[in-house]
Amino acid sequence: MMITKLSRNFRMLSTGAALSLLMMTAPSAFAETPKDTLVEGFAIDDIITMDPGEAFELSTAEITSNSYSLLVRLDMDDTSKVKGDLADSWSVSDDGLTYTFKLKSGMKFASGNPITAEDVAWSFERAVKLDKSPAFILTQFGLTGDNVTEKAKAADAGTFVFTVDKAYAPSFVLNCLTATVASVVDKKLVMDHVKAVTPDAEHKYDNDFGNEWLKTGYAGSGAFKLREWRANEVVVLERNDNYYGDKAKLNRVIYRYMKESSAQRLALEAGDIDIARNLEPGDIDAVSKNADLATTSAPKGTIYYVSLNNKNENLKKPEVQEAFKYLVDYDAIGATLIKGIGEIHQTFLPKGQLGALDENPYKLDVAKAKELLAKAGVPDGFSITMDVRNSQPVTGIAESMQQTLAQAGVKMEIIPGDGKQTLTKYRARTHDMYIGQWGSDYFDPNSNADTFTGNPDNSDAGTVKTLAWRNTWEAPELDKEAKAALLERDAAKRAAIYQDIQKKYLANSPFVFIFQQTEVAGYRKNLKDFKLGPSFDTNFVGPIAKE
């Protein structure tokens, strides 16, 4: 009897459980994303601020370029050129020092305020005086807090005049102005939100130029306006109806923070997101086989490389450096680990930039490498460590190199770590080998040429900490050549100099370049006109529509 009573209770309990399960299944017609809204799954965990004068992260650049305007932008049809955005036309003075921009007329910010040359001038002044991470892109033209109001100023409401300190190649100056730090902010709106601060040695001005407010606020004029950013959760953009260009087709764009490739794929298949941005090769395969989904790709300016620290006595030898270039199985890596997300590329300028050299002379050649190691006095190899961040494809590439290096007697130990952990060690130059990725700071060959060759002070206390510095390597001749390229005003001649530097670099440098990233996205087929751009800040959402 006791048993029957208990069973009855138990039966009621299980019935309850079954009922609640039923309740969950009832509406199996799954809610899709709204028709007027685009939802992207994207690893946006690098975002730390939305202020265009401060932001320097890859995801932020994409958001900024969709929500702010620039004087000039990269020309999508030929990325070695620029075209006007706010600027209608521009001219360079004969001495190469003064750039005069004429603005288009009748433009407005999202707030409704008119866009004038005064806003452009103040945006430059603000970025220079704030002096945050990306400010060097402007200050390298000789701008300082003291002279910026003179060197970047409005001649009248529709004319902006920019004066540089040397007769740089115009392609260099204009490319730098396409960087997000040169975004134009709404002076009037930002001024309403500036916070008073007490000047000190670090910050000589009595206000914060609206930095605190703009970290999460918005004062732009792009196709979309920023509605909200919640760290590691979501970025919400809304259409800017005051936009002077082609109006965005959708009302709202939502970037949802999703880190994992598999989670993005699940959500894409279920229709909970429209675009998956961080798919790994296996998931790309699955997506491309699904009839409701499609993939698209574009080469990006990001280069993956392995660097050898010259503090290590063995890695310092040029023969060893060359031997390592023969000890990478490029073919296998290209066919498996980076299939669909990158292509083998062995020089420091990414395809698409002015002067990029498309030569991949190295192949896996153990015999040749052994010869070089013998010449270097280490015929039996040696032991070495490599710092590797815990993410694909770098982990896979490191493991592949571990095997190929072993074939020549080099024992490589992998030290895995979190991205910030490996980077901390790399910046302190206490590594042996490091596998890294490098994206140009601005879409001009100087960005990479400078960091891979420049190293004016190789001491630990050196202040210009380029990638060459991080690997304790000096190449004064190459650096000189790169500096000269900056003043070459003929674009074709300038390109030739960079090609020459890359050729010399291939033969002799402690950097083993492996591949250039191809960005891939999976999307639902009801999307129209979705394209990835050639750089991280050219993935525009304005033209996208939904069927």
Next chain:
Amino acid sequence: MSTVETTSEARPRKGRARAFAKALGRFLFAAVTTYLGLLAVTFFIGRVVPIDPVLAILGDRAPNHVVERVRQEMGFNLPLYQQFFIYIKGILSGDFGNSVLTTNPVMVDIRRVLPATIELATLGTLIGAFVGVPLGVLAAVRRGSIADQVVRVVGLVGYSVPIFWLALISLVIFYAQLRWVAFPGRIDIVFEYTFTPITGLYLLDSAWQGQWDVFYDVFRHIILPASLLGYFSLAYISRMTRSFMLNELSQEYIVAARAKGLSETRVIWGHALRNAAVPLVTVIALSYAGLLEGSVLTETVFSWPGIGLYITNSLQNADMNAVLGGTIVIGTVFIGINLLSDLLYRTLDPRTRNR
């Protein structure tokens, strides 16, 4: 005679109060030392991990002169002990600093994310208790039977299988394949801008406002993670219920009750379970505290925007103010629930009062 009687009655009462005060004092001392330990350990671990906190403030691509400048500004060049004292001084004045990631004061962030965790853990515990207690009773009453074995196996699985693994598997089954539950997260984006929460507990808020479509959506988001957490607390609760019940069922008063001719239902649910309920309260409370702090992995897998996810994200970004703030809040909740369950235990079971 009469005086003796009064004193003999008064004495235990006074003694009881003294014992209680002593217990409370002991508890407070333990709480304070636990706190200090928690602070010190988290702070120093946070500072010795080989991650540069300046990278968290500036991002990976900041040029080096800016990195150096900020390091000076933030005082990271000071000796560790000085940084610790500065930090403690801040906490004592109620300032946990700003989160680097969200730019908000840490306490503002925590106030925002805590309700999500509370809602999830509460529902998880409710599921665990409402299923676990009857299961435990069943196993005890039918000791050695197949039902008992099944309950034990269910409990064992709950104990031994890593929660994130089970979470991923259940996501694949219930979300990707069956489509029974919603996409990871707390609420659908459709409602994100039409629904204004009051307490931060979305189930409660949506029901209160009569927004049943929102309620249903929130339910479809919470049910899977809550069931998983419930399963894990169920494993513990059912096992403890079983052993408490076995203990009670072997007592003489049960034999007496049966001899009096009481129905089995009354004997089991009315007498035995009622007595077993006293230690069970502690078990359930502890399991609740455990879910609050242990939901880190579940929250990560289900993108549940609670304090667990907040701490995980902050840790990955070396956002130490946020990590420390979050840890302290969880520690406080844990210590608080411990105290409450202890007091409840004392109130419910008179035998423990003089201990």
